[in-house]
Amino acid sequence: MLKKLLVIVLIGGIIWACGGSDNSQNKLAKSDKVAEASAVDGKAIFQKNCVVCHGINGDMGVNGAYNLQNSQLAVEERINVITNGRNTMAAYKEILSADEITAVAQYTTTLGK
Ligand code: HEC
Numbered sequence: 001m002l003k004k005l006l007v008i009v010l011i012g013g014i015i016w017a018c019g020g021s022d023n024s025q026n027k028l029a030k031s032d033k034v035a036e037a038s039a040v041d042g043k044a045i046f047q048k049n050c051v052v053c054h055g056i057n058g059d060m061g062v063n064g065a066y067n068l069q070n071s072q073l074a075v076e077e078r079i080n081v082i083t084n085g086r087n088t089m090a091a092y093k094e095i096l097s098a099d100e101i102t103a104v105a106q107y108t109t110t111l112g113k
Helices: 002-033 042-049 075-084 098-108
Strands: none
Touching: 042 098, 075 098
């Protein structure tokens, strides 16, 4: 009986230790890159919606897509381009929420750095 209990406590401890360290690493990585809007993952949104034209590093340039590594736009202006589109770049206001657009706009500022 006592042995069983010990095993359970041990396994619980291992799970807790793994979960705990994973969590703190995640938080660190996110707060490094994205100061706000940490609830949504800008990188994941970028990889799902934007890489077809901009590429994984933002510099692929399919269909004349702007090289995001060279973008001089402020985050607010990027949010505007992503929300409303510009020329061949589609508008994302029907596809992404405002929070998601903010997160992905912030993520684009980290490309190539
Ligand atoms: C269909 C291809 C395509 C997709 C998909 C696409 N873009 Fe673009 N993007 C473009 C093109 C083309 C331009 C240049 C628009 C122009 O010439 O006015 C552009 C421009 C931009 C700019 C402006 C850069 C600058 O400095 O002027 C940003 C920011 C941007 N895209 C972000 C994104 C994000 C974030 C996503 C995903 C949510 C995305 N794009 C998805 C094609 C695309």
